[in-house]
Amino acid sequence: MKKIYSLLLLVVFGLTTQAQVVISQVYGGGGNTGAQYKNDFIEIFNRGAAPQNLNGWSVQYASATGGSWTVGALPNIDLQPGQYLLIQGQGGANGADLPASDATIAINLSGTNGKVVLANTTTRMNDIYTTPPGSLNPVGPEIVDKVGFGTANGNETASMVALSNTTAGFRLNNGCTDTDNNAADFIAAAPSPRNTATALSVCSSAPSILITSPANGTTFSPETTNVNVVLSISNFNVANGTGDGHIHYTINGGATVMKYDTTPIAVPTTPGSYTVFVQLVDNSHNPIVPAQNATVTFTVAAYTPVANLAALRADVIANGIGKYYQIASNPVVTYTRTANNQKYVQDATAAILIHDPNPAVITTPMVIGDAISGLKGKSENFNGTLELLPTTNATVASSGNTVTPQIVTAATISANIEAYESELVQINNATFTTADGSITFASGQNYNLNDGTDIVFRTLFSEADYIGEIIPQGAANRVVLVSDFNGTAQVVSRSINDVTLGTTSFNNISGLNVYPNPANDFLHITTAINGVKTIAVYDVMGKEVLNTTTANETINVSSLNAGIYMVKITEEGKTATRKLVIK
Structure with missing residues (x-):
C-alpha cells in the first residue's frame, strides 16, 4: 500500500x-x-x-x-x-x-x-x-x-x-x-x-526533494570526470527500512538505483549529456503520493580541436563564446604577467591572451620566448578582448624563440582589430602627442599615439618599467601589444625598450654621451657630473640582460650577444635611455 x-x-x-x-x-x-x-x-x-x-x-x-x-x-x-x-x-x-x-x-x-x-x-x-x-x-x-x-x-x-x-x-x-x-x-x-x-x-x-547542485543546464569542463548531484530533502526521513522510505534515482534513463541516505550522488562522467532523475519512495519501493521527484540535466563539454589560434578565433566568431578548445600549434609567449598569471601568446597565424587567475591552472614556469605545447582552455570575452582560460596544465615545447613584430599602422589596427588583437606589432614613426618633456607615464591611463592616425596607448601594465618615466618626445618606432576595449583598439608596450625603440627621447641626464655605438667589448658612458650611475641593459624582448651600479665611465658588455639593445641610465634620480648595437 x-x-x-x-x-x-x-x-x-x-x-x-x-x-x-x-x-x-x-x-x-x-x-x-x-x-x-x-x-x-x-x-x-x-x-x-x-x-x-x-x-x-x-x-x-x-x-x-x-x-x-x-x-x-x-x-x-x-x-x-x-x-x-x-x-x-x-x-x-x-x-x-x-x-x-x-x-x-x-x-x-x-x-x-x-x-x-x-x-x-x-x-x-x-x-x-x-x-x-x-x-x-x-x-x-x-x-x-x-x-x-x-x-x-x-x-x-x-x-x-x-x-x-x-x-x-x-x-x-x-x-x-x-x-x-x-x-x-x-x-x-x-x-x-x-x-x-x-x-x-x-x-x-509535506515531503519534498530538490536537486540543489548542479544548476539545470550547467556545462562542465571536458576535464570533469565526476559530478556530484546534491539533494535537499524536507519532511521525509530517508533510511533503510527504519524511516519514511528512501530514494530511487536513474542516470540517463538507466537502471534504477536505490539510495538510503541523503549524501550527493556521484556521477562518473566523460564528455556528453546527462539527465539525473530522483524520487522519494516508501519502504515498499513505491513512489509516495503525491509524487515528489526532481530532474537535472547537465553537460560535460568536449574539446573542439583547432590547428592554430586563427582557427580558434574564427570558430568563436562563427559559433560564439564559451566553447572549449585544444590548440595543435605551439604559440610563443610574448609577455607574462604576475597579475592573474596572464600570458600573451602568438603563433604564425594570430595571438590570444591566456587568463589564468589564482590558483593557476598552468603551473609550468614560462618566460618570453617559450613555445607552449598542449594548450587547452575555454574561450571568454572580457571587455571585448578574447581570452583563453586554461583547463589543464601545459608544457614548454622549446625556449628562446623570437617573435618578430609585424610592422603595421594605427589605421590598419583599428580597421582590423580582431586580426591583430593580443599580437605583438610595431608602429613606426609614431609620436606621443601630449609629450612635453615633463609629463610622465602613469598606470591605467590613456595616451594618444599618432603615426598619421590616432590610436589609444593604454598603460595596462602597472609593473612596466616605464611607469613614472617621462613620456618620450618625437617620432619613433613603438613595439606594442594590441588590445580590444569593447570595439576600440588600444595598444600597450611591455617595457621601456618597446616604448623607445629607435629613439633617444628618454633623456633627462645632462651631457650624456654613450660610445662607441656599435660596441664590441666595452661601453663608455659619460655625463656632465660623472656621478654614480645605475645602468640596465635590455634585449629586444624587454628582458634585462645586464645591471650594474658604478662610478666608472666604462662597463664591460662582452657577455652580450650581437644584436640591438636598450640601455637605461639612472643618475641622481634622473633617467635616460639609448639604443645600443652590439657587433
Missing part, C-alpha cells in the same frame, strides 16, 4: 525548533562591475503559520571575520505567513533597479564574504556581545536567524558558498528550508529579489 502524505498547511510541528521568520536571500554585489542589480539587498521570509510583527527588529551586517556590526531597522509591519520583505542596501551605478523595496538601510554588503543576522532588537551585536567570540558569531535570545557566506566566521553550523556580483545566497524551498546549517540550507544562484507584493509562498509540511 502506498504511503499517503496530506498537505497540512496549518500543521507546523516540524518548524517549531527553527525560526519562524528567516533570512531567505542575500546579495552583496549591487552596483559592482557585472552586477545584476544596482543595490545590495537582504530578503526575509515568514516560513511559519502566524503573522509576525517586525517592530523593534533589525538586520545587521558584519564583514567575514569582523566583530563590528552595522544595523538596519525594520519597518513596523506584520509579515504574513509565506510573505517576503525586501530590504535595500547601498549600491552603485551598474545593474538593474530593484523591485520596490519595503525598507531601505545604509548597509554595504561584501559581494563575496560576510555575515548577516536577523535580530529582535536594534542594539548592535557588538554592544551586546562586547568581546570575541560573541561579537564575531553572536548566539543568544536576540538572534532570530543568522547567515554566513563565503569565509564568514559567523554562521549556523557552516557558512554557505561565497557569492559574487552575479549570484545571491538563496534559502531552499523558496525560503522554507531551515536545518540550522547555512551550507545545507542555501545555494548560490542569480539574484531574484522578492517583496511584500510578491505572491505568498506558504510553507508545507
Whole structure:
C-alpha cells in the first residue's frame, strides 16, 4: 500500500525548533562591475503559520571575520505567513533597479564574504556581545536567524558558498528550508529579489526533494570526470527500512538505483549529456503520493580541436563564446604577467591572451620566448578582448624563440582589430602627442599615439618599467601589444625598450654621451657630473640582460650577444635611455 502524505498547511510541528521568520536571500554585489542589480539587498521570509510583527527588529551586517556590526531597522509591519520583505542596501551605478523595496538601510554588503543576522532588537551585536567570540558569531535570545557566506566566521553550523556580483545566497524551498546549517540550507544562484507584493509562498509540511547542485543546464569542463548531484530533502526521513522510505534515482534513463541516505550522488562522467532523475519512495519501493521527484540535466563539454589560434578565433566568431578548445600549434609567449598569471601568446597565424587567475591552472614556469605545447582552455570575452582560460596544465615545447613584430599602422589596427588583437606589432614613426618633456607615464591611463592616425596607448601594465618615466618626445618606432576595449583598439608596450625603440627621447641626464655605438667589448658612458650611475641593459624582448651600479665611465658588455639593445641610465634620480648595437 502506498504511503499517503496530506498537505497540512496549518500543521507546523516540524518548524517549531527553527525560526519562524528567516533570512531567505542575500546579495552583496549591487552596483559592482557585472552586477545584476544596482543595490545590495537582504530578503526575509515568514516560513511559519502566524503573522509576525517586525517592530523593534533589525538586520545587521558584519564583514567575514569582523566583530563590528552595522544595523538596519525594520519597518513596523506584520509579515504574513509565506510573505517576503525586501530590504535595500547601498549600491552603485551598474545593474538593474530593484523591485520596490519595503525598507531601505545604509548597509554595504561584501559581494563575496560576510555575515548577516536577523535580530529582535536594534542594539548592535557588538554592544551586546562586547568581546570575541560573541561579537564575531553572536548566539543568544536576540538572534532570530543568522547567515554566513563565503569565509564568514559567523554562521549556523557552516557558512554557505561565497557569492559574487552575479549570484545571491538563496534559502531552499523558496525560503522554507531551515536545518540550522547555512551550507545545507542555501545555494548560490542569480539574484531574484522578492517583496511584500510578491505572491505568498506558504510553507508545507509535506515531503519534498530538490536537486540543489548542479544548476539545470550547467556545462562542465571536458576535464570533469565526476559530478556530484546534491539533494535537499524536507519532511521525509530517508533510511533503510527504519524511516519514511528512501530514494530511487536513474542516470540517463538507466537502471534504477536505490539510495538510503541523503549524501550527493556521484556521477562518473566523460564528455556528453546527462539527465539525473530522483524520487522519494516508501519502504515498499513505491513512489509516495503525491509524487515528489526532481530532474537535472547537465553537460560535460568536449574539446573542439583547432590547428592554430586563427582557427580558434574564427570558430568563436562563427559559433560564439564559451566553447572549449585544444590548440595543435605551439604559440610563443610574448609577455607574462604576475597579475592573474596572464600570458600573451602568438603563433604564425594570430595571438590570444591566456587568463589564468589564482590558483593557476598552468603551473609550468614560462618566460618570453617559450613555445607552449598542449594548450587547452575555454574561450571568454572580457571587455571585448578574447581570452583563453586554461583547463589543464601545459608544457614548454622549446625556449628562446623570437617573435618578430609585424610592422603595421594605427589605421590598419583599428580597421582590423580582431586580426591583430593580443599580437605583438610595431608602429613606426609614431609620436606621443601630449609629450612635453615633463609629463610622465602613469598606470591605467590613456595616451594618444599618432603615426598619421590616432590610436589609444593604454598603460595596462602597472609593473612596466616605464611607469613614472617621462613620456618620450618625437617620432619613433613603438613595439606594442594590441588590445580590444569593447570595439576600440588600444595598444600597450611591455617595457621601456618597446616604448623607445629607435629613439633617444628618454633623456633627462645632462651631457650624456654613450660610445662607441656599435660596441664590441666595452661601453663608455659619460655625463656632465660623472656621478654614480645605475645602468640596465635590455634585449629586444624587454628582458634585462645586464645591471650594474658604478662610478666608472666604462662597463664591460662582452657577455652580450650581437644584436640591438636598450640601455637605461639612472643618475641622481634622473633617467635616460639609448639604443645600443652590439657587433
